[in-house]
Amino acid sequence: MSQHKLGKLFEPQSVAVVGASEREGSLGRAVWKRLRAHPYAGRAYAVNPKHKEVFGEPCYAKMTDLPERVDLALIAAPASACAAILRECGASGCNHALMLSHGFGSGSSDADLAATQKLADVARAARVRLVGPNARGLLRPRIALDASAMTDVDTMPSAGSLAVLSQSGAWLSILRDFVAGSSIGFSSLLSLGASLDLDFGELLDYFTFDAQTSDVLLYIEEVKNAPAFMSGVRQISRMKPVIVLKADRADLHREPDGTHANVLAQHDRVFEAAIARAGAVRVQTAMQMVAAARLLTGTHSRTQQRVVAITNGRGPGLVAADAVREQKLTLAPLTETTYQALRSALPKHAHVGNPLDLAGDATAERYRVAMNAVLADEHVDVVLVLFSPQAIVSADDVANEIIAASTQYRKTVLAVLGGGPSVAAARIKLDQARIPQFLSTENAVDAIGFLETFARNQSLLRQVPEQSVDGFVPRLDDAQKLFEHVWAEGRTLLYAHEARQLLSAFGIAMTNTGIARTPTEAVTLADSFGYPVVLKVVSPDIAHKTEMGGVRLDLRDGESVRRAATAIFEEVGHRAPDARVIGLTVQPYVRQRGQRELYLGIANDPTFGTVLAFGAGGIAVERLDDVAFELPPVNDVLINNMINRTRVSRLLDAYSNVPAINREALTTMMLRFSTLACACPEIAACDLNPVIAYEHGTVAVDARVVLKERSKVTALRRLGRYGHLAVYPYPRELEERVTLRDGTDLLIRPIQPEDATREREFISRLSPETLYFRFMMPVRELPAAMIERFTQIDYGRELALVGVVGEGLEQKIVGVGRITPTTIPERCEFAIVVEESMHGNGLARTLMQRLFDAARLRGYREIEGIVLRENPRMLKFCESLGFVIQPNPDDPGERIALRTLAD
Numbered sequence: 001m002s003q004h005k006l007g008k009l010f011e012p013q014s015v016a017v018v019g020a021s022e023r024e025g026s027l028g029r030a031v032w033k034r035l036r037a038h039p040y041a042g043r044a045y046a047v048n049p050k051h052k053e054v055f056g057e058p059c060y061a062k063m064t065d066l067p068e069r070v071d072l073a074l075i076a077a078p079a080s081a082c083a084a085i086l087r088e089c090g091a092s093g094c095n096h097a098l099m100l101s102h103g104f105g106s107g108s109s110d111a112d113l114a115a116t117q118k119l120a121d122v123a124r125a126a127r128v129r130l131v132g133p134n135a136r137g138l139l140r141p142r143i144a145l146d147a148s149a150m151t152d153v154d155t156m157p158s159a160g161s162l163a164v165l166s167q168s169g170a171w172l173s174i175l176r177d178f179v180a181g182s183s184i185g186f187s188s189l190l191s192l193g194a195s196l197d198l199d200f201g202e203l204l205d206y207f208t209f210d211a212q213t214s215d216v217l218l219y220i221e222e223v224k225n226a227p228a229f230m231s232g233v234r235q236i237s238r239m240k241p242v243i244v245l246k247a248d249r250a251d252l253h254r255e256p257d258g259t260h261a262n263v264l265a266q267h268d269r270v271f272e273a274a275i276a277r278a279g280a281v282r283v284q285t286a287m288q289m290v291a292a293a294r295l296l297t298g299t300h301s302r303t304q305q306r307v308v309a310i311t312n313g314r315g316p317g318l319v320a321a322d323a324v325r326e327q328k329l330t331l332a333p334l335t336e337t338t339y340q341a342l343r344s345a346l347p348k349h350a351h352v353g354n355p356l357d358l359a360g361d362a363t364a365e366r367y368r369v370a371m372n373a374v375l376a377d378e379h380v381d382v383v384l385v386l387f388s389p390q391a392i393v394s395a396d397d398v399a400n401e402i403i404a405a406s407t408q409y410r411k412t413v414l415a416v417l418g419g420g421p422s423v424a425a426a427r428i429k430l431d432q433a434r435i436p437q438f439l440s441t442e443n444a445v446d447a448i449g450f451l452e453t454f455a456r457n458q459s460l461l462r463q464v465p466e467q468s469v470d471g472f473v474p475r476l477d478d479a480q481k482l483f484e485h486v487w488a489e490g491r492t493l494l495y496a497h498e499a500r501q502l503l504s505a506f507g508i509a510m511t512n513t514g515i516a517r518t519p520t521e522a523v524t525l526a527d528s529f530g531y532p533v534v535l536k537v538v539s540p541d542i543a544h545k546t547e548m549g550g551v552r553l554d555l556r557d558g559e560s561v562r563r564a565a566t567a568i569f570e571e572v573g574h575r576a577p578d579a580r581v582i583g584l585t586v587q588p589y590v591r592q593r594g595q596r597e598l599y600l601g602i603a604n605d606p607t608f609g610t611v612l613a614f615g616a617g618g619i620a621v622e623r624l625d626d627v628a629f630e631l632p633p634v635n636d637v638l639i640n641n642m643i644n645r646t647r648v649s650r651l652l653d654a655y656s657n658v659p660a661i662n663r664e665a666l667t668t669m670m671l672r673f674s675t676l677a678c679a680c681p682e683i684a685a686c687d688l689n690p691v692i693a694y695e696h697g698t699v700a701v702d703a704r705v706v707l708k709e710r711s712k713v714t715a716l717r718r719l720g721r722y723g724h725l726a727v728y729p730y731p732r733e734l735e736e737r738v739t740l741r742d743g744t745d746l747l748i749r750p751i752q753p754e755d756a757t758r759e760r761e762f763i764s765r766l767s768p769e770t771l772y773f774r775f776m777m778p779v780r781e782l783p784a785a786m787i788e789r790f791t792q793i794d795y796g797r798e799l800a801l802v803g804v805v806g807e808g809l810e811q812k813i814v815g816v817g818r819i820t821p822t823t824i825p826e827r828c829e830f831a832i833v834v835e836e837s838m839h840g841n842g843l844a845r846t847l848m849q850r851l852f853d854a855a856r857l858r859g860y861r862e863i864e865g866i867v868l869r870e871n872p873r874m875l876k877f878c879e880s881l882g883f884v885i886q887p888n889p890d891d892p893g894e895r896i897a898l899r900t901l902a903d
Contacts, residue, residue: 244280525586844877
């Protein structure tokens, strides 16, 4: 519970401006003037070897000359000097730098890449965590820290609870000015620049624990490290809303491979799926971002969005109703009690319904009565108050009633005050009272839609699927042998019969498939399968067989097979004379009553790696373009969500005289297809098209599988078992039964979201002393948010192993050990606690050994832990495990236990 590893970046008690200057137009002058223009309470130092003073304050030649070790260096020096400055920072003990310097190029040329890589290497060697270069700066309004090069020297944004991380300094400046004068305040504004070191993943970890931050806005142009990004967003989204604006939505380049998967998997669609899976909300414009922030911050209702619109004009009410329907929200069905209360209190010319039209002569009192009545209705979640200026009533008075009603009821109240100057003062009043208010009805309803999206995406976030979930054990050795055989022949494309072997190894049904090299062989295979059959050309150079005349369907006897085979060879030879033709696949012709043709795909996104696709299948799959994407692994809930996002989902249930498909069989196939995607980083793309779904089952009719080059797979495997995935599955491989020294049998496994109650009970059984040593402060019990944080973890970012005794509902946690990242990339931090009844039986040592193994697999080379000086038992335990105990330079009451993780 000590200070976060990035605490000195965001809460520095001392700052140095390296490159500070008085020269007009210089970056050093701008940064120094901004820093000194506000009442920042920390100590500020100017560093520049060319000056003895800057604006009357002492200036030091280099970082190592400063009278103290500063927390944060603001680098505003020429690009050529930055590497040396980073080395000075490291030598002086300053471990955080914000580099505002420019001149490193766009990063696309070889020279630019070499220069930036050198800078990253220097920062890593100096153990300096770096934001930038090309960063526009950091603002922390609460402590009056303006460490930026933005405009408006004399203004500081309002202090508040909104954190903003932006890859564009210009956009950050626009946002800052856009909300000036409103109630929206900021805990932080940070421009990331080139993100050579610190990026979204680690920075979001800080805001997860920052008590000053309630919501986070992200402006993104490019995700550089998808696993770290997803881990960071998923972690903070469990506790705080995250709103994302993505620019540069152009599709990323892919090499054509003949699959539908990589044509359909446009990057922006994949990004949309990733943000939903991370539990965040994506918006399309800066206006929508501010609208979402207004509503998500402090809102009372984030679940069912049943809306009532109250208006003093019919037109705005009808616009609101249309907007609610278009957003697929619900106009709240008021109870009869509410209707009676409204009819008795309102004049007859008012329209009592939803929308509720109070008429043009509505007074502030009439608004008060209406709002109180509908807010008391149990069927109402959100009240949208619309006001158009009228001579009979003051907008100011109506604003007062809106504020009073919002205070009285714990429901969401939004306002749209139409007009200009006549409502300006009322808008300011609503802003000051933190009532979300919007310039247009559509804007307001958009914001309500974000609430619904947030609730839906939060349900996706809570899913923690495994690599394999239905109990089928894939034959991984068979798959690996097949891949090696294909590579040995100099190919990356699997032939149809090989694709069937691969699918069979993962329990995925595909029609019988044989390969014939002559018409006679085709007849022999057809006789063995039974008629009717299908013939398809086999060629590594032909992606879409039908277009080349390479398919014949519903062949009912041997002679028709012979003629069709001959015709395929001739027609393909004519249409694609340069194509290598290996032969023909022969398959039974699948026709089932009420069958639907579906599509399953695996694609590789340049950013997010392996993705799954589901949608309408058949030869027109790309034309129909009815496909939803998801990041593997998936489970039943995620599969159902994926299916429901497609138009073809409407045809899967029974209609007219067509029976429903077997949803259970389709779900099983999709689960196993997800396992295939997770277990096989070798796959570059895969199409199952069509997949025939009917009332008794599901079967793939055709499959196209393309492998990655062997060298690329070797590089991927260096990233770990799931290096090709952006979402880390539940690591069931870490589950292990152990017997302790006293004979106790228990299960060691990764912690799960379902462990929340067990974790709370475990904490309650710990003594005050044990709790104090674990959390480094007096603790009686942990709040629900902290329990949720401890149990709903992202396995790609951290790991918690629990020791569990008992079975089923009687399971009890008796020990927990976890590792989390530190700001040093090759080092992780451990924490461990075991209940007193288990002391002395080897559980703590067993957990630590398992943590060592897991840390090595994740690429860590060192592990450290913070231990209170007054905890000699833990210090002795660490020494027995090979840790070296060192003083903590930041806290004399703590010790740092550090150990290497050599194999």
